[in-house]
Amino acid sequence: MSELHVDMGYCSDLLFRLLKIPSPSGYTDQIVHFMGDQLNQLKVPFELTRRGAIRANLKGELGSPDRAIVAHLDTLGAMVKGFLPNGRMRVVPIGHWSSRFAEGARVTVFRERGPARGTILPLKASGHTFNTEVDAMPVSWDHLELRVDERCHTSADLEGCGFQIGDFIAVDSNPEIVNGFVNARHLDDKAGVAALLTAVKAVLDSGIALPVDCHPLFTIFEEVGAGASAVLHGDVSEMIAVDNATVAPGQNSSEYGVTIAVMDSTGPFDFHLTRKLVRICEAEEISFKRDVFKFYRCDAASAVEAGNDIRTALVGFGVDASHGYERVHLDSLEAVAKLLANYMISPRIFTRDKKEMGPLKGFPTQPT
Template sequence: MTRTTALAGTDPGARPVIDMDYVTDILRRLLEIPSPTGYTDQIVHFCGDEFRRLGIPFELTRRGAIRADLIGARRSPDRAIVAHVDTLGAMVKMLKANGRLELVPIGTWSARFAEGARCTIFTDRGSYRGTILPLKASGHTFNTEIDTQPVDWTNLEIRVDACCATEEDLLVHGFNVGDFVAIDPQPEFNPNGFINSRHLDDKAGVAVMFGAAKAILDSQALLPVDCHLLLTISEEVGSGASSVLHQDVAEMVTIDNGTTAPGQNSREFGVTVAMADSSGPFDYHLTHKLLTLCRDHGIDHQRDIFRYYRCDSAAAIEAGNDIRTALVCFGIDSSHGYERIHKDALRSLAELIALYMQSDVAVPRDRLGIGPMGSFPWQPTTPAETPEG
């Protein structure tokens, strides 16, 4: 690792220039790669190749989580940015007597959004294409019963695109219990900036991370401390960033989606800064640092709280890591369903991440880990002044 104390031409106060053609191209390519939790090797190789192409050193955990390193002027207290490459999906639960496949979900998502989806089934011998259908799929046969069948995974089955009419046929073709099922993303990039696709959670976040890293490299910006770019492979099932951190990391910012729905403050534009999720509040000082960066650099943003949501930050804390965590989001409509985002949010989020990488750490004392009180921070407690008028 080569450390430097200064770089010619560096302007850490400037608003970063984000190559949005690069961000959207990376997002397209990520969406093309099936990566349900548990079947992520291919996308790990892709991300590793991209880090290598950018000249960013990286290493992998045993299962494939990635930690890449942008070197700063100091080693500690260092920081991390995290996004996840795994997506929702399904697995084969049973081979059925009618030549179809029973399935169970990977991650938490509604059977309502699985109905009608095209998919790929990965068997030990190779892959097959198929369609997820309700048990009563034909109006010509079941008439109005097709509208009264409950929304439940037990009421779905996969019709495989192979000559399979019995359980024996399925066995002959190589299907087994436990085969992974990847759901087609069906991406659509509209000229007005809207992007529709499954699995934008969190491949859009991964694209943002790459875009921010490229902006840092293109500008030759000086980083005050080491910054680790983490890509996790099991966020959708809850373990996420529990094993890819090391003890020097003092603060970690997660990039993920913010749900735009009734009762939420998230939008499909600008940055959504999460104040809390189902695991509790995010770190006060780190979160307010990100809000300050947004205000100081004119980045459109809003705050939100999520009742039924957890991210990589929760997994890192629950694994026993003593770190400050925050969550910044691109607004997403119909999360875990047919998702939609806007390029504006991706640009704003990449700008914020690049600015954060160049900024000082939220709390300098964090380099100590456990130690004396020293310069431990304060949260404001003084009464607010009443605005005039």
């Protein structure tokens, strides 16, 4: 077994700091600066794309073919769609999530003159007024409104207070930890970000040399589909996405270990890279399960769709009630961090992958 030490105190502290920073897709500049500060503290060099995706650089004994591990900084959120005559606002989601989980949420509205606080409510929110009509309200974004904590009782009041169509809305995370369970919104994927950076710290603290260069990547548009489409370069031959594994009936994901996904809605992940991750878990005695996700995509899909010919895999931390009021156990994050750290120090899969195009000789085979 390896001599890597995963600092879960660092992981937990980092996760709570990440959860306090609003970062709905499209409004991620603040969290990009925060991540830059964390990488600087670890003395890890990095660079940014024009829009702010981060590619960090961990030097290895060989420079090519590189590896990458990706987690996303952006979260679900909402946006102001319109003004209502009663001084409330219509909202639409950023990313795919049910309006069921928006009801009652405390939020921040980012307007030009400064942030404002408010609450997302059903159109009929008072049982004292609407009686049983409250229970009959459909689950739909068209049946919600945003009440801001300002003296706004008409649409003109909203305009006078500086609100505009297109203002970003960030939903409070409200993190709480109980018996090792972290309850919060936006664990997808800030828990993955924390686990990845904890793995980086473990490798740096160990002093173990990496066999090849590795690039921790932090993307900012995963929740709306763009993700890792622009942060890679041609030398990367294999990439692991780190995201939530859905703990739910009909799934095989682990709430206390790492889940290695074999396939999601975009198709199977790479056979050889996935098998390598399984072998690492077995060798290092890391608790793991395999799973298949039917209604799911991750940064791996956007990377491949952008034209990158890379082997991809997906590892997940167990999340209950994904895209809602989520919960993860720290044991699962520890297992993910251990797997990622051991992957970074492991030998590369195939020497042949150094070339984008090559002969049949050296090409791998699968069991028959």
